[in-house]
Structure formats: structure tokens, C-alpha cells
Amino acid sequence: GAYEAAMFHLFTHAFFKALLFLGAGSVIHAMHHEQDMRKMGGLKEKIPLTYWMMVIGTVAITGVGVPLVYFGGTPLGFAGFLSKDMIVETAFAAHTGAGMYAFWMLIIGAVMTSFYSWRLIFLTFHGQTRADHHTFDHAHESPNVMLIPLVVLAIGSFAAGMVFYPEFVGKIEEEWWAGSIASIQTVMHDGHGISILEAAHHVPYWVKVSPFVAMLLGLGIAVSSYMRSPVWMRVGFGVLAGLFLIFASVPWYIAVPIGVAMAMLFLAIPYGSHKDLAERHQVLHQFLLNKWYFDEIYDFLFVRPVMWVGRFFWKRGDGNTIDGFLNGLAMGLVPWMTRRAGRLQSGFLFHYAFVMLIGVSLIITWFAIGGGH
Amino acid sequence: MGDISLLSLITFLPLVGAGFMVAILRGDDEAAQLNAKRFTLLITTATFALSLFLLTGFDPENPDFQFVEGGTWLGGLTYRLGVDGISLPFVMLTTFFFPLCIGASWGVTSRVKEYMAMFLLLETMILGVFVSLDMILFYLFFEGGLIPMFLIIGIWGGAQRVYAAFKFFLYTLLGSLLMLVAMIYMYIEVGTTCIAACGDAGISLMTHAFASETMTLLGMDIAGGVQTLLWLAFFASFAVKMPMWPVHTWLPDAHVQAPTAGSVVLAAILLKLGGYGFLRFSLPMFPVASEILLDFVLILSVVAIIYTSLIALMQEDIKKLIAYSSVAHMGFVTMGIFAANQQGVDGAMFQMVSHGFISGALFLCVGVVYDRMHTREIAAYGGLATRMPIYATIMMLFTMANVGLPGTSGFVGEFLTMVGVYQVSTWAAFGAALGVILSAAYALWLYRRVVFGDLIKESLKTIKDMDRREIAVITPLIFFTLLLGVYPSLATDFFGPTVDALLENVQTAQAAFTQLAAAAN
Numbered sequence: 001g002a003y004e005a006a007m008f009h010l011f012t013h014a015f016f017k018a019l020l021f022l023g024a025g026s027v028i029h030a031m032h033h034e035q036d037m038r039k040m041g042g043l044k045e046k047i048p049l050t051y052w053m054m055v056i057g058t059v060a061i062t063g064v065g066v067p068l069v070y071f072g073g074t075p076l077g078f079a080g081f082l083s084k085d086m087i088v089e090t091a092f093a094a095h096t097g098a099g100m101y102a103f104w105m106l107i108i109g110a111v112m113t114s115f116y117s118w119r120l121i122f123l124t125f126h127g128q129t130r131a132d133h134h135t136f137d138h139a140h141e142s143p144n145v146m147l148i149p150l151v152v153l154a155i156g157s158f159a160a161g162m163v164f165y166p167e168f169v170g171k172i173e174e175e176w177w178a179g180s181i182a183s184i185q186t187v188m189h190d191g192h193g194i195s196i197l198e199a200a201h202h203v204p205y206w207v208k209v210s211p212f213v214a215m216l217l218g219l220g221i222a223v224s225s226y227m228r229s230p231v232w233m234r235v236g237f238g239v240l241a242g243l244f245l246i247f248a249s250v251p252w253y254i255a256v257p258i259g260v261a262m263a264m265l266f267l268a269i270p271y272g273s274h275k276d277l278a279e280r281h282q283v284l285h286q287f288l289l290n291k292w293y294f295d296e297i298y299d300f301l302f303v304r305p306v307m308w309v310g311r312f313f314w315k316r317g318d319g320n321t322i323d324g325f326l327n328g329l330a331m332g333l334v335p336w337m338t339r340r341a342g343r344l345q346s347g348f349l350f351h352y353a354f355v356m357l358i359g360v361s362l363i364i365t366w367f368a369i370g371g372g373h
Numbered sequence: 374m375g376d377i378s379l380l381s382l383i384t385f386l387p388l389v390g391a392g393f394m395v396a397i398l399r400g401d402d403e404a405a406q407l408n409a410k411r412f413t414l415l416i417t418t419a420t421f422a423l424s425l426f427l428l429t430g431f432d433p434e435n436p437d438f439q440f441v442e443g444g445t446w447l448g449g450l451t452y453r454l455g456v457d458g459i460s461l462p463f464v465m466l467t468t469f470f471f472p473l474c475i476g477a478s479w480g481v482t483s484r485v486k487e488y489m490a491m492f493l494l495l496e497t498m499i500l501g502v503f504v505s506l507d508m509i510l511f512y513l514f515f516e517g518g519l520i521p522m523f524l525i526i527g528i529w530g531g532a533q534r535v536y537a538a539f540k541f542f543l544y545t546l547l548g549s550l551l552m553l554v555a556m557i558y559m560y561i562e563v564g565t566t567c568i569a570a571c572g573d574a575g576i577s578l579m580t581h582a583f584a585s586e587t588m589t590l591l592g593m594d595i596a597g598g599v600q601t602l603l604w605l606a607f608f609a610s611f612a613v614k615m616p617m618w619p620v621h622t623w624l625p626d627a628h629v630q631a632p633t634a635g636s637v638v639l640a641a642i643l644l645k646l647g648g649y650g651f652l653r654f655s656l657p658m659f660p661v662a663s664e665i666l667l668d669f670v671l672i673l674s675v676v677a678i679i680y681t682s683l684i685a686l687m688q689e690d691i692k693k694l695i696a697y698s699s700v701a702h703m704g705f706v707t708m709g710i711f712a713a714n715q716q717g718v719d720g721a722m723f724q725m726v727s728h729g730f731i732s733g734a735l736f737l738c739v740g741v742v743y744d745r746m747h748t749r750e751i752a753a754y755g756g757l758a759t760r761m762p763i764y765a766t767i768m769m770l771f772t773m774a775n776v777g778l779p780g781t782s783g784f785v786g787e788f789l790t791m792v793g794v795y796q797v798s799t800w801a802a803f804g805a806a807l808g809v810i811l812s813a814a815y816a817l818w819l820y821r822r823v824v825f826g827d828l829i830k831e832s833l834k835t836i837k838d839m840d841r842r843e844i845a846v847i848t849p850l851i852f853f854t855l856l857l858g859v860y861p862s863l864a865t866d867f868f869g870p871t872v873d874a875l876l877e878n879v880q881t882a883q884a885a886f887t888q889l890a891a892a893a894n
Contacts, residue, residue: 311687326540330543
């Protein structure tokens with residue numbers, strides 16, 4: 001229940017997610033409403049400001065910062081680094097089964113976030129363009145009315161985490177929240193209970209570095225697959241990961257193999273390997289491409305049955321049953337009876353006289369049988 | 374001000390205006406048509422202006438009838454008019470709406486004089502229903518209003534207007550005939566047809582307690598006795614008017630075939646006659662029967678809400694969709710009324726007023742595009758936002774209000790009603806909430822298909838946005854929808870005391886009956 005950390009992440013997330021979305025809008029505008037990344041590429045020189053704003057957003061969302069360094073109690077890094085790491089640390093600090101599950105899921109998620117975010121940058125802005133020549137030639141930077149908000153958000157994506165860290169989850173969080181959020185989770189530490197935010201500060205160093213390593217892993221894979229990257233870059237990311245692990249007091253016989261393994265992985269992934277992967281695993285690729293077919297399932301399970309019921313009520317319920325009954329009465333039964341009764345008005349006097357005679361005889365019979373009163 | 378019979382003046386001014394216009398105005402050329410329209414606009418605006426005196430002179434804190442006037446008329450029948458916190462909002466709604474309807478009818482070209490005369494006659498009839506304090510007078514106006522409506526639909530309506538007009542007329546009349554029988558019985562039993570504020574006589578229908586012991590009729594045990602039978606008879610009439618499921622099928626046809634202003638009047642005001650009837654007769658005069666038959670009403674209401682919302686989802690005609698949505702909203706009203714608690718009845722009253730504004734506005738919106746394209750098919754539209762941004766905005770507001778978005782009056786009515794109903798039945802409140810979800814589905818889908826998307830149809834490429842007249846007619850509705858949405862106590866403070874007094878009597882009677890029943894067992 002680290003609600004303060006969650007609110008902090010919501011807050012920073014607003015900056016970089018808005019930046020990424022608006023940046024995407026700027027790209028789409030430049031590419032004249034083309035949204036498919038498979039038809040982009042090479043836009044870095046064409047729309048440089050948008051490019052750098054998107055990079056800032058990506059750096060913020062993947063959580064780039066300086067691990068284990070604190071400046072007056074506040075870590076150093078882009079907005080996402082501060083809030084994400086706080087959540088990762090509190091998940092670990094909870095020391096519950098659910099907490100550990102969350103921790104590892106978060107790390108895996110961080111790898112994937114880093115991978116897809118950098119993939120977006122490389123596919124859109126780097127390399128040779130795959131767009132059609134006409135669109136690519138006409139690609140131009142968006143007007144200021146679209147670019148200025150990007151700059152504003154980029155400033156936020158850079159600074160919002162560091163500036164507001166003390167208020168949300170740092171030194172002055174207790175007075176700032178002033179009890180408006182229920183911070184009920186306590187963790188045992190050194191024999192007494194402390195708040196989960198406090199506990200987060202006491203997690204092992206490797207936990208604090210883990211999101212950063214995860215980010216490097218994702219970045220490395222993306223760099224290898226989607227960019228014609230030099231060998232030193234690929235090896236470099238692996239080495240960087242290893243170094244930070246050592247800095248985090250992870251023993252060398254664990255840190256070095258991890259670093260080396262990462263470097264080797266990056267070297268092993270050839271440029272453009274994603275296309276082969278997609279071809280070799282068609283079913284999985286389609287499944288993921290079509291969003292796990294959620295929309296189709298919902299349509300089948302919910303939308304179509306509800307619409308069927310609506311149509312049924314309309315045509316069979318209101319139409320056949322209610323209106324059918326009433327129309328059958330008003331336009332069927334009643335006119336039928338009227339026509340029948342109309343036959344009594346034959347126009348022949350002797351018919352009328354005969355009916356009167358029948359009526360009189362019935363009345364006499366009635367009174368004769370019933371007796372007097 | 375006290376000497377002038379204000380209510381009679383307000384009620385009959387439209388009729389007098391109609392008579393004057395029919396007698397004096399000659400010719401059917403454009404000048405005469407314009408004169409007819411202007412004159413009617415003048416009369417309806419004057420009626421509204423007079424009703425403002427009612428508004429300012431009314432004391433909301435006083436739960437009794439005010440502005441009472443009248444006396445004996447024919448034997449035991451009285452001519453008595455008066456308003457209380459329940460009827461005055463409807464009187465104001467009526468006088469407020471008619472000038473807007475006339476404004477919306479500016480495009481009528483055939484038989485304009487007669488059309489305007491019909492509307493004026495209709496206004497008198499409707500106002501008469503809301504102000505009459507005599508039962509037979511109520512019936513007279515209630516049924517009388519059918520005639521101009523029948524003619525409006527049947528003469529100036531759409532392709533199937535004759536079928537729709539007859540359906541509307543016969544359907545409503547049939548239900549009301551049972552009510553007449555009940556009224557005759559009540560007159561015989563009580564000795565007066567006066568509803569309330571009967572002056573020296575002292576006895577009134579409101580204060581009379583109809584027998585509620587179980588009785589046997591034709592071999593059947595009827596719980597609640599005479600009250601139940603009377604309640605059912607009145608129910609037959611008001612349920613059709615409301616309309617309630619399953620006697621609602623006249624509404625889609627009537628709404629679709631009626632001219633725009635006719636639909637507006639039908640949705641905004643005529644539907645409220647049913648709810649008003651429940652509040653004026655069923656609940657106060659037959660409180661025990663109302664309690665016994667609560668589950669019956671709840672079932673019908675929930676079915677109405679969900680069933681008609683599902684149908685609305687599948688409609689291809691815009692007006693029919695909104696018509697079915699009206700039935701669903703009225704389901705909330707009936708639930709609220711018979712929950713017979715403060716939130717329920719206040720919610721039902723609010724919902725009726727709010728629905729008047731919202732569905733009136735929605736039908737006006739449909740009228741805007743119908744006037745241009747002469748079709749109500751959803752498939753004929755799409756992408757209107759590109760060329761009609763003002764229309765798109767206004768339509769969005771009222772679509773959201775229809776769904777019950779907080780900030781609009783639609784939310785207050787639905788929410789209050791649900792709170793009230795929840796206290797008497799959780800499953801009914803659950804069903805009502807389900808209806809809210811469905812209303813979001815059909816309303817937003819309609820809006821998306823008509824207004825959003827790409828404008829690709831050739832026929833729509835030259836469509837014009839709303840002109841000043843159309844905007845002027847709909848602006849007051851925008852104002853009130855938003856005002857009541859953010860400041861609902863303007864309304865609830867107004868009818869609150871009257872509703873409280875009503876419920877006090879109802880709950881006393883219901884409690885007494887429960888005690889008696891418990892003691893008997």
C-alpha cells in the first residue's frame with residue numbers, strides 16, 4: 001500500500017506520457033497522417049526538434065537516471081526514474097509474496113518498456129526511410145503551436161521527478177500529504193515498524209540498481225535489432241550493466257557474468273532479426289499484433305448477444321406481441337365483428353320484422369319459464 | 374393581483390387566442406401565415422409572462438394549494454383551479470416550452486393558421502390538467518388534450534401519420550375510460566368531485582380514506598379492497614400516458630410521425646401528465662394500494678428501463694431511438710414515485726422536469742437535421758461535425774445529459790431516484806443502474822454514427838449549420854439543463870415542501886395499514 005509512490009508515478013507519468021503522445025502527433029502531422037511505424041524511418045534529420053523531444057520522453061519513461069546517488073536525499077534522474085524506482089523498491093520492501101511477485105513483474109515490465117520505447121525511436125527516426133518518397137520529401141517540422149507544448153512537457157519530464165520527490169515520497173512527504181492518504185502499511189525493520197516508504201530506502205543496493213539494469217537490457221536488444229549499431233555500443237551496454245551491479249555491491253562473480261552475458265546477447269542479435277522472428281512465429285506474432293483478440297472476444301461475448309436481444313425485443317416483443325395483439329384487436333377482431341353485426345342491417349323490412357318477432361317470442365318464453373315475481 | 378383569476382387567465386388565454394385567430398385571420402398566403410405564426414408566438418409568450426407572476430407569487434414553503442379560485446359549477450361538480458409545489462413546476466414547464474415550440478415551427482407551410490390554433494388549444498388543455506382541482510375538470514382537460522394532439526399528428530405528421538394518430542388516440546382513450554368509471558364511483562362514495570382546497574365543504578377527495586380491507590370480487594380476494602380497484606383503474610390511464618411497459622408502443626409511432634414541434638410537446642410535457650396523475654391521485658388517494666402494488670410497479674419500471682433501452686440500441690431511426698429512450702427515463706419516474714420516500718419522489722419530480730428539457734432539446738436537434746435532409750435514418754448521416762460544429766456541440770451536450778452526465782440535470786434526477794428506490798428494493802435499483810449503462814451505449818453510439826467520422830456522403834456535403842432561430846430556440850434549454858445540473862436545489866427546494874407534506878400523509882396511511890394488518894394476523 002505505497003499510495004504515495006503510486007501518486008508520484010501518476011504525476012510524473014502525466015508529463016512523459018503526454019509528451020510522447022503529443023510528440024507522436026507531431027510525427028503523424030509531419031508524415032501527413034501516416035501512423036504506421038513500418039512506413040517511417042530516417043526522420044531524425046527531417047524533424048529534429050520532435051526527435052529530441054521524443055528521446056527525452058523515452059528516456060523519462062524507461063527510467064534513466066543515476067542509481068545510488070542522492071543529492072540532498074533526492075535521487076538524480078529523469079522523472080520516470082524517480083517514480084518507477086520508488087515503486088520497485090517499495091514492492092521489494094514489502095517482503096510479502098505478492099510484493100516479490102510484483103517486484104519481478106516490474107523488472108520484466110521495465111525491460112519490455114525500455115525495449116518497445118527505444119524500438120519506437122529507432123523505427124521512426126533512424127536508418128533508411130521506408131516511407132513513400134512523396135510523404136518523406138514533404139515531411140516537415142510541426143508549427144510552433146504544436147512544438148512549444150512539447151518543450152514544456154520535456155522540461156517536466158526531466159525535472160518533475162527531482163523537484164517534487166521530497167513532497168511526494170521524500171523527506172517532507174508526511175507533512176505534505178498531511179494524512180490525506182492512508183499510509184497503513186508497516187514493515188518490520190530492526191525490531192520496530194516503519195512505513196513502507198521508509199523501508200524502501202533500506203532495500204539492498206542491487207534492488208535499487210535493478211530497474212536501471214533492466215532498462216539497459218531492453219535498450220540493448222532494441223539497439224541490436226533495430227539500429228545498425230557498432231559493436232562497441234552493444235558491448236558497452238553490457239559492460240555498463242555489469243559496472244553498475246558491481247557499484248551496487250553485487251559480488252564480482254555474479255555481476256561480471258551478467259554483464260558479459262548481456263553483451264554477448266546483444267552481439268548475437270543481428271540487425272533486422274525481428275522480421276525473421278515474426279515470420280518464424282506467425283501465430284504468436286498475430287496474437288500479439290491483434291491485442292490478444294480481446295476486442296473480438298468482447299464483441300462475440302457481449303456486444304452481439306446484447307444487440308440480438310435488443311432486436312428480438314423490438315421485432316418480436318413490441319412488434320409481433322404487443323402491437324400484434326393490439327392491431328389484431330383494433331384492425332382485426334373489431335372490424336370482423338362490425339362486419340358481422342352489419343349484416344343485420346340488410347335493408348329488408350321483413351328481416352327486421354322477423355327479428356322483432358323472434359325477440360318478442362324469446363321474452364315471452366323467458367317470463368313464462370321464470371314465472372311471475 | 375388578488376382579484377384577477379390568474380390561473381383561469383393563464384389557462385384560457387391560449388384558447389381565446391386560438392378562437393380570435395381562427396375567426397379574424399383570413400387567407401392562406403404567406404403574409405397570413407406569418408401573421409398566424411407571430412400572433413401565436415405573442416400569445417404563448419404572453420402566457421409565459423403571466424405564469425411568471427405565478428412563480429413570483431408562489432410560496433414554496435407552503436405545502437397547500439395557492440392561487441385557488443372557483444366555485445360550484447354543475448351540481449356536485451366544481452370549477453376549481455389551484456397550484457401547489459407539484460403542479461406549478463409543470464405549469465411553468467408548459468408555458469416555457471410552448472413559445473419554443475412555436476419558434477421551432479416556423480418552417481410549417483401548409484395550413485399554418487389551423488396548426489397554430491391546434492397548438493394553442495393543446496396548451497390550454499395541458500395547463501388545465503395541471504391546475505384543475507376538480508376531478509371531472511381534470512378528466513375533461515386530460516382527455517381534451519388528446520384531440521389537438523391527434524390532429525397535429527394526423528394532419529401535419531409524417532408518412533404513417535394516420536396510423537400513429539389513431540393508435541395514440543385510441544390507446545390513451547381506452548385506458549382513461551377505466552379511470553372515468555373509477556371517478557364516477559368516487560363521486561358517489563365521497564359526494565364531491567373536488568380534489569383539494571374545497572373551501573367550506575371540508576370534504577375533499579384527498580382527505581377521504583378509501584376502504585382498504587381485503588374484499589372478494591368475482592371469487593377473487595383483492596388485497597387493499599376498494600383502494601386497489603380504484604388504483605388499478607387510474608393506473609390503466611396513467612400507465613398508458615407515462616408510458617409504462619407494456620402499454621408503451623403508441624409512443625414510438627406517435628413521436629416518429631409527429632411534426633418536430635409535436636414531438637417536442639409530446640416528449641417534454643404530455644408524458645408528464647401521467648407522472649402528475651400518479652402524484653395527484655394514485656399516491657395520495659390510494660396510499661395503501663400503492664404500497665401493496667409497489668412490487669408490481671417496480672417490475673414494470675425495471676422492465677421498461679432495460680427492455681426499451683435494449684430496443685433503442687438497435688434502432689435505425691433517430692427519432693424512434695430517442696422515443697424509446699424517453700420510455701426508459703419514465704421508468705425511473707414511476708419507480709421513484711412509488712418508492713414513496715423523499716429521495717424517490719423528489720427524484721421523480723426532478724427527473725420529469727429535467728427530462729422535459731433534455732428530450733425536448735433532443736427532438737429539436739433531430740428536427741434541425743430533418744429539416745435539412747428530410748430523413749431520420751441514421752444511415753443517411755455521418756460526419757456532421759465537419760460542417761455543423763455548433764450543432765455537434767449542442768447535440769453532444771444533450772446526448773450527455775440524456776445519459777445522465779453529472780453536471781447536467783439528467784444526473785440529478787436519475788441519481789436521486791436510484792437512491793430512493795434502493796431504500797425499498799435493491800434489485801430494482803440495480804436494474805435501473807443497468808439501464809444507465811445501456812443508455813450510454815445507445816446514446817453515444819447514435820452520436821458517433823451521426824456526428825463523428827468522415828463526411829463522405831455527397832448529400833451531406835452542402836449541409837448548413839444551425840441558423841440563429843434554431844440556436845435561439847434551443848439556448849434556453851441549454852441554460853436550464855446546465856443550471857439545474859449544477860444547482861439542483863433551485864428545483865428541489867421548490868417542490869420539496871409539498872412533496873414532504875404529501876409523503877407525510879402517505880406514509881401515515883401506509884403505516885396505519887401495516888399496523889392493522891399486523892394486528893389482524
